[in-house]
Amino acid sequence: MGTATSNSSKNTFRKWIYSDAVVGHVFAAPFIFGFVVFSLVPILMSFYYSFTDFSLGNKQVIFIGLENFKSLFGDEVLSKSLLKTLQYVLLSVPLKLAFALLVAFILVKPSKMVSIYRSLYYLPSLIGGSVAVALVWKQLFARKGLFNSIAKEIGLSAINWFGDEKLAIYPLILMSAWQFGSSMIIFAAGLKEIPVSYYEAAEVDGAKGWQKFFRITLPCLSPIVLYNLVMQTISAFMTFTQAFIITGGGPNNATMLYALNVYNQAFKYNKMGYACAMSWFMLVVMSIITFLIFKTSKFWVFSEADQS
Amino acid sequence: MKEKKLIRKILYHVLVLGFGVIMIYPVLWMISGSFKDNAEILRGTLALIPKEPKLSNYATGWKGFGGTTFATFFRNSFFITVVATFGTVLSSSLVAYSLSRIRFRGRTFWFTCMLLTMMLPGQVIMIPQYLIYYRLGLVPGYVPLILPYFCGQAFFIYQMMQFMKGIPLELDEAAKIDGCSKYRIYSTIILPLLKPAVVTTVIIQFYWKWDDYMGPLLYLSRPQSYTASIAIKLFADSASVTDYGAMFAMSTLSLIPVFLIFLIFNRYLVQGIGTSGLKG
Numbered sequence: 001m002g003t004a005t006s007n008s009s010k011n012t013f014r015k016w017i018y019s020d021a022v023v024g025h026v027f028a029a030p031f032i033f034g035f036v037v038f039s040l041v042p043i044l045m046s047f048y049y050s051f052t053d054f055s056l057g058n059k060q061v062i063f064i065g066l067e068n069f070k071s072l073f074g075d076e077v078l079s080k081s082l083l084k085t086l087q088y089v090l091l092s093v094p095l096k097l098a099f100a101l102l103v104a105f106i107l108v109k110p111s112k113m114v115s116i117y118r119s120l121y122y123l124p125s126l127i128g129g130s131v132a133v134a135l136v137w138k139q140l141f142a143r144k145g146l147f148n149s150i151a152k153e154i155g156l157s158a159i160n161w162f163g164d165e166k167l168a169i170y171p172l173i174l175m176s177a178w179q180f181g182s183s184m185i186i187f188a189a190g191l192k193e194i195p196v197s198y199y200e201a202a203e204v205d206g207a208k209g210w211q212k213f214f215r216i217t218l219p220c221l222s223p224i225v226l227y228n229l230v231m232q233t234i235s236a237f238m239t240f241t242q243a244f245i246i247t248g249g250g251p252n253n254a255t256m257l258y259a260l261n262v263y264n265q266a267f268k269y270n271k272m273g274y275a276c277a278m279s280w281f282m283l284v285v286m287s288i289i290t291f292l293i294f295k296t297s298k299f300w301v302f303s304e305a306d307q308s
Numbered sequence: 309m310k311e312k313k314l315i316r317k318i319l320y321h322v323l324v325l326g327f328g329v330i331m332i333y334p335v336l337w338m339i340s341g342s343f344k345d346n347a348e349i350l351r352g353t354l355a356l357i358p359k360e361p362k363l364s365n366y367a368t369g370w371k372g373f374g375g376t377t378f379a380t381f382f383r384n385s386f387f388i389t390v391v392a393t394f395g396t397v398l399s400s401s402l403v404a405y406s407l408s409r410i411r412f413r414g415r416t417f418w419f420t421c422m423l424l425t426m427m428l429p430g431q432v433i434m435i436p437q438y439l440i441y442y443r444l445g446l447v448p449g450y451v452p453l454i455l456p457y458f459c460g461q462a463f464f465i466y467q468m469m470q471f472m473k474g475i476p477l478e479l480d481e482a483a484k485i486d487g488c489s490k491y492r493i494y495s496t497i498i499l500p501l502l503k504p505a506v507v508t509t510v511i512i513q514f515y516w517k518w519d520d521y522m523g524p525l526l527y528l529s530r531p532q533s534y535t536a537s538i539a540i541k542l543f544a545d546s547a548s549v550t551d552y553g554a555m556f557a558m559s560t561l562s563l564i565p566v567f568l569i570f571l572i573f574n575r576y577l578v579q580g581i582g583t584s585g586l587k588g
Contacts, residue, residue, distance in 0.1 A: 023490040024412030030399040032418065034459020039425050042436035049436065056442070106324065113321065119574055120328035127335065127566055130519040131537040132559030135544060136338040139552065144350055146337065153354075178331070230427075238429050241521045245541060259431050266435050267526070279432045286429055 050277035055270045068277035078278065081256040082285070084169060088257060089236040092176035097228055100183035105217065108191050118188070125181030134175075134245040138162075141171040162247055165254040172242055172255060183228045190224040191217070222301040230293055237286055258282055335563075342366070342557035349552045366561075369554035373542055376531045378558055381539040385562075388453050388524075388535060389517040395458035396513045397506055403460040404468035405494050409480065426462040438526055448529040453520075457513075464509045471505035472498065507576045511569055518566065536562045 016022060025032070050068055052061045072078055103121055107114050127133050140146045141161040148158040162168050198216050207215065218225075240259040243249060249256040249264070262282070266275035336356055341349050342365050344358040370378045406412075407419050441452040475498065483493050499506075524535045534542075540562060543555035 018489050020410050020490075021412045024406045024410040024415060027402045027406030027410065027490075027494070028415075028418055029402075030458060031403040031422065031460040031465065034399075034456060035418075035421050035425065037440075038437060038456050038459060039421075039428065039433060042433035042440065043428075045436035045439065046432060056439075117324050117328055119570075120325075121331055123332055123335070123570070126515060126570060127519070127563055129516070130559075130563065130566075131521050131540050132338065132562050133334070135540065135555060135559060136334050136341075138544075139341075139349070140334055140337070146354065149351070150354065234427060234429060238431060245521075245544075262431050262434075263522075266438075272435055272439070275435055279429075279435065283429060283432050290427065 046276045046279065049273050050280050052273045054273035054276075056272060057270070061273075064273075068274050069281070071274070072277060072281055077253050077256060078261065080253050081258050081261040084254065084256060085237065085258040088169060088173055088176075088239065089233060092173045093229065093232045093236050095173070095177040096180045096232060097183060097225065099177060100180040100228070101187050101221070101225075103180070104184045104187035104191055105213065107188065118185070121184060122181035125179035125183075128175065128179035129241060131241065131245060134242050137171060137175050137242075138246045163251060165252055168247055168251060168254045172239075172246060172257075175242055175246075176236065176239070183232065186224060186228060187221060190221050194220045219302045223303065226293070226297050226301050230290060233289065233293065234286065237282070338556050339560050342553065342560045344553060346549075346552050349556070365551075365553035365557035368551065369543075369557040369561075372539065374531055376534070378536070378539065378561070380532060381534055381536045382561070384533060385518060385535040385537070388450060389514055392454050392457040392517045393510055393513045395454065396461050396464055397509050399458050399460040400464040400509065401468055401499060401502060401506065402494070404465045404472060405498055407465065408469040408472045409493075409498070410490060422460075422462045422465055426466060434522075434526075441527070447527055448533065449527065450533070452527045453523050457517075461513070464513065467509065468502060468505045471502060475501050504576065507573060511573050511576070514569060515566060518562075 049061075051063055051065060053064050053067075054061045107118055107121075124133075142148075143158065143160055143163070147161070151158055159167065161171050194217065198220070199212055202212050202216055238259050239257050240263065243255050243257040243260045244263070247255040249260050258278075262275050262278050265271045265278060340356040340358055343361040343363070344365075345360075345362065348359060372378050372381065403422075407415060407422070437452070438447070441447050441449075446452055479497055479501075480493055483497055488496070519537065520535075521537045521541070524538045528534055528538065536558070540555060540558050543552075543558070544550050
């Protein structure tokens with residue numbers, strides 16, 4: 001009698017542990033835990049703190065309503081850093097994607113040399129995020145750096161890149177564009193998928209090289225352009241290491257990219273509540289931009305359904 | 309006609325190769341700088357071959373700061389990177405399996421959450437995450453740099469799910485008829501077949517973690533626990549004159565693991581990014 005019940009309960013347990021609902025949650029458990037603890041709770045906390053004067057070490061957190069958000073609009077450093085970040089994103093992302101697409105198109109024919117070339121062009125994006133390369137970049141554009149010594153040799157005057165408010169952002173933009181490798185490889189994979197028959201048909205109709213590029217290659221790649229555009233825009237908005245190491249935000253906040261600004265407010269000046277409000281403002285700006293990209297994509301992204 | 313074609317071909321290779329060399333010139337310049345003395349580096353010469361190549365930069369650089377040598381910094385970097393990469397592969401493949409192969413209530417919900425975390429800018433949660441670890445008494449320490457990687461990384465989960473679409477469902481079904489549970493199917497069928505996606509994940513995660521600067525900057529404070537990326541930056545921070553030669557020497561060393569993996573797995577990497585990143 002007793003064994004029978006324990007047997008049946010054992011069976012139901014076995015059934016339960018092997019049921020899809022349980023197996024699914026067991027396998028997904030790491031993500032569910034991580035999502036709740038490292039994403040959801042922090043988001044809610046950040047939302048709450050953005051309405052407070054919270055800082056590390058103060059005992060009492062005072063709810064100050066919209067005060068943080070109000071002072072966002074009077075913050076000159078913030079508006080400057082937002083504008084500079086927008087400039088950085090608007091210049092670096094298109095430049096990077098244009099390079100990526102161009103080089104992918106040039107290196108489309110499969111051969112042994114081409115795969116070596118591809119590695120050459122891919123390398124910068126592989127190591128570009130490292131501190132080592134950022135320090136080299138700083139030295140390249142230093143007052144007596146490599147860039148200026150080339151300029152002198154060809155008869156131009158030296159440029160004080162990091163001393164000039166207008167110019168300081170350009171080495172950073174150039175560095176981002178320099179790392180077009182991973183986008184290039186994604187484009188290259190997309191290029192391989194375009195049926196050769198499309199090109200043959202176009203040739204029969206007398207299309208030239210550039211026409212083929214704009215009429216066939218670009219439309220066929222447009223979903224991949226969209227993917228790269230969204231991903232690169234998001235990561236460009238979050239650029240931190242390069243600005244932190246190369247310029248530290250200077251001169252006169254001319255390279256104070258938004259992520260660096262948030263970091264400074266939170267960990268340098270210990271204004272945690274204010275920094276949370278700043279990051280929420282950033283989230284709204286980025287969501288709007290991503291939304292706009294997706295909205296306009298209707299007009300320039302061709303899906304397979306449209307083609308047939 | 310034939311000659312014209314040949315000239316075009318040569319021109320193509322010269323241009324592509326020339327531009328490629330310009331692309332990696334900064335890296336070559338750094339490597340050559342590690343064999344130059346400071347005066348020669350600061351003169352900003354284009355030349356890659358040092359006047360008098362010397363190895364002393366490596367000796368002085370290796371000594372590190374305040375008695376902590378680069379042996380410690382590199383060991384710390386390796387430890388964090390290897391453990392975090394292992395965690396990423398393990399957890400991401402588990403989650404990818406559940407989201408792509410098992411029908412359970414809430415699957416679509418968690419999948420949407422995963423896509424959202426992929427788009428969520430890290431800065432929004434950086435501060436509260438720091439506060440959570442701080443309250444738990446884990447700052448300074450390695451836990452914040454490692455633990456999240458055992459919870460699945462959205463980017464890699466998504467990649468692995470794309471790859472799993474290509475593994476025939478018939479395999480799962482045949483195994484099920486033979487009496488395999490879902491747990492066995494994962495470990496004996498899916499995981500071995502997932503190898504290409506796993507290799508890509510290992511490589512990319514290794515790079516990201518090895519290069520990571522912000523994480524160690526936030527969570528490490530004792531020099532003995534510093535990673536190589538933090539330590540290299542210290543050369544530029546020192547109050548006295550920066551020792552560029554030593555800085556470039558240690559920078560060069562820090563890129564060696566990256567180069568090695570790149571050379572060995574180059575083919576996997578290019579294929580992996582190309583195939584699993586996008587389809588669907």
